[in-house]
Amino acid sequence: MSSTAGLTHRGLAHRGRDYYDDHLRAKLEPQYNGKFLALELDSGDYEMGDTQLEALDRAEAKHPNSVFYIHRIGYRTAARIGAQLQEEPA
Numbered sequence: 001m002s003s004t005a006g007l008t009h010r011g012l013a014h015r016g017r018d019y020y021d022d023h024l025r026a027k028l029e030p031q032y033n034g035k036f037l038a039l040e041l042d043s044g045d046y047e048m049g050d051t052q053l054e055a056l057d058r059a060e061a062k063h064p065n066s067v068f069y070i071h072r073i074g075y076r077t078a079a080r081i082g083a084q085l086q087e088e089p090a
Helices: 009-028 052-062
Strands: 036-040 046-049 068-072
Touching: 009 036, 009 068, 036 052, 046 052, 052 068
Parallel strands: none
Antiparallel strands: 036 046, 036 068
């Protein structure tokens, strides 16, 4: 993967989502649906956990000071604000 230097938050989110869709979705869904994923964007390395914090703590232990894309496996978003989470269509 190329460097995350200079990318906006939106650019980082798009890059993370694209990487997840292209390289991880088929490998992780549906077996790990509901787990959280922290993807290190420069290496493609990732960690999973039952919570966002658990996944991020594991990822940061391996890649201190890195940028991470957080994703809830099997869902469109990692969190919700005033709405129900919806699973991705099969």
